[in-house]
Amino acid sequence: MAEAHQAVAFQFTVSPDGIDLQLCHEALRQIYLSGLHSWKKRFIRFKNGVMTGVYPGSPGGFMVVVVSYMSYNQYRRLDPSMGLIAKLGQHMPISRYMSTDSQRIVGGVLVGTGLWVTIIMIMRNVLKSLLSWHGWMHARHGSVSWSTRLWLILVKVFSGRKPMLYSFQNSLPRLPVPTIKDTCRRYLESVRPLMEDERYERMEGLTKDFEKNLGPRLQWYLKLKSWWASNYVSDWWEEYIYLRGRGPIMVNSNYYAMDFLYVFPTSIQAARAGNAIHAIMLYRRKLDRAQVQPIYLLANKVPLCSAQWERMFNTNRVPGLETDVLQHVNDSKHIAVYHKGRFFKVWMFYDGRLLLPREIEQQMERILADSSEPLPGEEKLAALTAGDRTPWAKARETYFGRGKNKNSLDAIEKAAFFVTLDDTEQRFEEDNPVKSLDSYAKSLLHGKCYDRWFDKSFNLIVFKNGTMGLNAEHSWADAPIIGHLWEHVLSMDPLKLGYTEEGHCCGEPHPNLPGPQRLSWDVPAECQEVIQSSLTVARNLADDVDSHIFPFIDFGKGLIKKCRTSPDAFIQIALQLAHYRDKKKFCLTYEASMTRLFREGRTETVRSCTLETCAFVRAMIGDETVREECLSLLKLAAEKHQNMYRLAMTGEGIDRHLFCLYVVSKYLGEDSPFLKEVLSDPWRLSTSQTPLQQVELFDLVRHPEYVSSGGGFGPVADDGYGVSYIIVGENLINFHISSKHSSPETDSHRFGANIRQAMLDILDLFQLEKKTK
Incomplete structure (x- = not known):
């Protein structure tokens, strides 16, 4: 076989006349080209590492700073080293090996380099401070305030030119640690619609006890970690949620x-x-x-x-x-x-x-x-x-x-x-x-x-x-x-x-x-x-998966935007309405949000089942509720959802903070009934949106079919649903639903039908056809 022959670089035989060495030139050529490819790759990585390490500076900026600095000192007849060479000469015999001109050049380069590094550090820290401000997220969609415009100009100025993939890593802020008080308040607010009065009062007592006693101690350790580590969540999340799982x-x-x-x-x-x-x-x-x-x-x-x-x-x-x-x-x-x-x-x-x-x-x-x-x-x-x-x-x-x-x-x-x-x-x-x-x-x-x-x-x-x-x-x-x-x-x-x-x-x-x-x-x-x-x-696990994928072709984000509602909030509220019709009850709902505005950020949870959403769902299934009341409750629920999504993205979520507090408690050997109960609640409705990130790669107007139909995942709870959805263009939303056949409470196809009907029912509230006429 040709490949077997070419795998041998040389062969030799021993005879009375000596050693006959036969080189395979093709094999040696492949070895040479392979090594050349590896060295090119190493050089590119080294160069990129340097470019990323000095960003938002650049080699060109280094030359400008050093040359400008030395030219200025030459014009003013000043020592470019600011006395640095003279001080070094007291400890090292520099003057024996360098002329006066050489000393001036070396001194100027050293001080100019220091000035260049200082400028880089100032720009990097200013950019980090700018990126720590998230007020722009609270503006209404489509409108940009003057303060946000000014902030964007400053971000652009301090962001440098031609960034590479990892250029901003050193300029991103660290994920902040929310206060114990805020997290506990938001947690109680999130579980209120899911608990009867008696259970809620008990949970409220556990929360207040944790907030006053064990919580502050755990928070101190977590704050310490946040000052030391790049991200106080991500390493523990990767280890304990993923890598330590034995199933x-x-x-x-x-x-x-x-x-x-x-x-x-x-x-x-x-x-x-x-x-x-x-x-x-x-x-x-x-x-x-x-x-x-x-x-x-x-x-x-x-x-x-x-x-x-x-x-x-x-x-x-x-x-x-x-x-x-x-x-x-x-x-x-x-x-x-x-x-x-x-x-x-x-x-x-x-x-x-x-x-x-x-x-x-x-x-x-x-x-x-x-x-x-x-x-x-x-x-x-x-x-x-x-x-x-x-x-x-x-x-x-x-x-x-x-x-x-x-x-x-x-x-x-x-x-x-x-x-x-x-x-x-x-x-x-x-x-x-x-x-x-x-x-x-x-x-x-x-x-x-x-x-x-x-x-x-x-x-x-x-x-x-x-x-x-x-x-x-x-x-x-x-x-x-x-x-x-x-x-x-x-x-x-x-x-x-x-x-x-x-x-x-x-x-x-x-x-x-x-x-x-x-x-x-x-x-x-x-x-x-x-x-x-x-x-x-x-x-056994695979056979139990009840999977259902359906393209929702009745309308897409184009019509949802005409309702002046966030498409994601619209879909999440529809999922709550569909789930209630499916199971006749509300449940703890997980929606994945990202925290990549911060260094090494991954995800945070948006608890989509809110008091406002539940009020809207009850109004929709009521017999005597008028359309205007449902529409008003829908707007309140959508606004609440958007606000929770912003909090999750800006490091003010609930679940990652509580998870890390629980990890600290385990390290300290402390038992917390509050944290134990919080983390034991199952997510019976787990949802995620698959975003289309590179819209410029696809002509969705002329060819909406040339895009992925999204993806999905398995159910998180044995008696729950997993729902993933992707918004494709203006007129298509693909839903991926999963559950388990073994659960008598779930049916992916039934839930899919409920989602479709919920989407149509919510759109009907806006009466877009009458407005168009």
């Missing part, structure tokens, strides 16, 4: 992202994989070079934290007996591919360059054409990543710590990402929309439970008919981060990379490209029993 991460933690809903660029599986993998690798190259633009709010002036991008690629969640660990390597030149029970290692570079789409398609074709059978235990090996974490940790330590198993496992865990060439077909079918979409979502969420490597940062899944999607691990980052990558891939795939008339990737196959490397395993019978046990756990 399956499949369904419970991992989430998915879908392909286009109505567009099918090609039906050739290998071709779709070729374009998608190439687009993902292009994104990684941009990420390595820090060429991905920072994410902004408010007229592209207010930057968000970019820390979560650091572990998007080359990252794997390694199981442990008590806690998992995120393993990240700086670089990886290959991907891992799974097809029909076999694992392959596929190099992404050849001749010192990234493989082109048609060349990647060529590699995928070779894998699809491979007729070899899986080795014993290989086919369902990935089920270990789908089951409980502790058995996987023990099996990994016992059976995968040495030899061929370790080498093959390293090839997967250190791959840039994981690819599954799925042998099933998934697609939205117009004649069977409900069943086809539900099957598609379940396949992305859990598949067969052994054909995705759930520990990888993300899995690219390409189905037999060319449809694709993602499954992402949650601990390393939140959904908007992987969503940013996915938007790039979908915008590149059909429109920029394109396909031939036959459906293949553009370009030509490579005549000498080495083929994929089949990974080898030696899985003993004892390990196969562990694999089967994990698969049983995973299948």
